[in-house]
């Protein structure tokens with residue numbers, strides 16, 4: 614099974630349960646692993662046979678900068694649904710982390726896996 618990975622994408626967005634977090638953007642770090650429905654692009658060398666990672670990132674950035682989420686959990690679920698439903702990936706692993714939420718910690722976050730890996 615082939616996987617597209619994206620590491621340490623930074624997005625400024627409104628997220629959090631406290632009042633100030635609904636007004637002040639925070640930087641999140643996003644990591645993705647996206648299983649591909651097939652490995653056709655490896656044979657054809659054609660972007661039309663690939664899952665275009667730049668389109669995925671653009672789509673995610675648009676959604677995240679246009680609304681507020683309370684919880685990292687809800688954000689991770691929303692990103693996972695976009696990748697499964699809109700980009701037809703069979704499986705995805707989404708990690709989202711706040712970089713400044715916990716004093717003394719580099720980051721705190723959540724990782725969710727959704728869908729099923731296809732054995733090849």
Ligand SMILES: Nc1nc2c(c(=O)[nH]1)N=C([C@H](O)[C@@H](O)CO)CN2
Pocket residue numbers: 628629630631634683684685686711714715
């Ligand atoms: N499980 C979670 N716990 C907490 C979250 C969260 O998203 N998931 N968020 C907060 C606050 O927004 C916090 O990050 C503010 O610093 C607290 N706990």
